[in-house]
Amino acid sequence: MWSAALLRRFGICSLPAVILSGVPEANVGGTQSKNPVEQPARCPWDWPQTRPNNQRASLVKRRGSSTTRPPAFALGRFAQNDTGEEAALNAAARNATPPTIHEHCSHALPLRRTINGSMFPFEPSRTLAKDYVVKIAAIPFVLCVGFLLESCSTTKQETATAGNGSPETLSQSAAPADVNLRQMIVPHGRYGRHIEFPLHATYITIHSTDNPNATALQHARGMAVGAFRARTKWNRTGYMTWHFTVDDVQAIQSLPLNIQGEHADHDGPGNMTSIGIEICELRNPARQAAALDRAARLTAWLMHDQNIPLDHVVPHYHWPQWHFHGNQKNCPRILLEHGRPGPRWEAFLQKINGYYEHGA
Secondary structure: OHHHHHHHHOOOOOHHHHHHOOOOOOOOOOOOOOOOOOOOOOOHHHOOOOOOHHHOOOOOOOOOOOOOOOOHHHOOOOOOOOOHHHHHHHHHHHHOOOOOOOOOOOOOOOEEEOOOOOEEEOOOOHHHHHHHHHHHHHHHHHHHHHHHHHHHOOOOOEEEEEOOOOEEEEOOOOOOHHHOEEEOEOOOOOHHHOOOOEOOOOEEEEEEOOOOOOOHHHHHHHHHOOOOEOOOOOOOOOEOEOOEEEOOOOEEEOOOOOEOOEOOOOOOHHHHHEEEEEEOOOOOHHHHHHHHHHHHHHHHHHHHHHOOOHHHEEEHHHOOEHHHOOEOOOOOOOOEEOOEEOHHHHHHHHHHHHHHHOOO
């Protein structure tokens, strides 16, 4: 679209029209006129199919008159009262078929038509030739600019399926294959989304499920059908909701990234500014390590996608519970020491940073 608009802005419609249009007209008698008329390059949809009636002229010079007809290819409408040799020439011009280079560009190459019907092109002027050489040379530049503008105007989108089977468009890029991300979005207008608060994420909050050996799929299915009812009166939707659940097999998305969840601090800044990730707690150490590795990859991708820095990746502990006297929750408990961030949390951040720097 941009490319076509820019070509028209520069007066370039098509390559044949660029090279061949704007050729001067001449008299039918075989001698080019002293002041030839230069036709500018014009698009096929702007070109008149016939000349208007007021441009009538004679194919041959009448006695005592210097008036001459325009080229026969124009096929203008002629007078009905012509006689003799002129009438015969008029009839021949009306019945003649104009030459075409292209089915929709018959105007592109003006021709001479002699009395016996033979045709040949005129030579374009040097000025016009230089003008069109410049235009032709500009075509690659114009196309490059058009493609660049078109690519800059595109937005990142991904289509997901809600829990009720209806599709929903998400404003996010595709996650890396190693994350193994799938979507099971809570239906719009139901359960945890019957009330929605817009989110412009500047933080990522890490949780652990506190539900040993339950998988990401089990949590996502429960959230999609409203199984996790709120435990406090300060919950704004009446349901516990978060954006992603991760285990050793996959990561499942339950909320769009532009909708707040109920996972951190009720009506506080944790819910209002952060994406919530729940890491499944698994008794098998190898499975738990795999779940943590997948969570690190998911977090690194979200940092790229949402322009969130590493120092804004925080544990649930980071957000005080003001409705509970500023208590800071021991979460994610699988990554904290004695209820506080320590070496395990720092090692998790380093793993995230490694994937982030390698474009994970």
